[in-house]
Amino acid sequence: MTGLGGQGDLPPGYPQEYLRLVTLRDGRSVLIRPIQPSDAPALAEAIESADADTIRRRYLGGHLQVTPGLLHFLTSVDYTSRFALVAVEPASQRGVAIARYEPAEQDGTADVAIAVTPGWRDAGLATELLRMLAQAASERDIHTFTGTYLADNRPVTALINRADEPANQVTSHGIAEFSVALPPPDQGP
Secondary structure, three states, X not given: OEOOOOOOOOOOOOOXXXXXXXXXXXXXXXXXXXXXXXXXXXXXXXXXXXXXXXXXXXXXXXXXXXXXXXXXXXXXXXXXXOEXXXXXXOOOOEEEEEEEEEEOOXXXXXXXXXXXXXXXXOOXXXXXXXXXHHHHHHHOOOOEEEEEEEOOOHHXXXXXXXXXXXXXXXXXXXXXXXXXXXXXXXXXX
16 A cells, blocks of 8 residues: 555544554554545555465455445445554555454444555554554444454464453354454543
């Protein structure tokens, strides 16, 4: 993903409190912010140029066909029931990760997904994105994250196992499904 998107024309309800510069375990900095509709071209480029392993892990095997409708769906969120964060490398303005939640069938539950480009893995970026996404979700009355992933995806398994609450996981035919309770929102001082 390239570009920061148009910071001048923010969508209604844009939660600027989720705009953060974060230092990762390896010392690199990354800007994390909520997604905007203006991120569509960069997201299209990221999906179309993703390596086969990223596509296999993120989309459970198949390559995603990028359409204007899909890009609109992925970048136009209400920041309440649908929320997405992008991580941008500050110097190049290139997007390096995306994390999102979408409403699940059960009230108070959301499906979560994260994708990190290969050069930015193993630095704590997915953990930071998941932490921020969980904070946003719990502040919006979502109490449980669910998801589906390839059972051999060890980084996802490790990420789920590091959650504050124990996850319920079921694996069948190489596909793992999980459910994890989110911590309640901070009550403040």
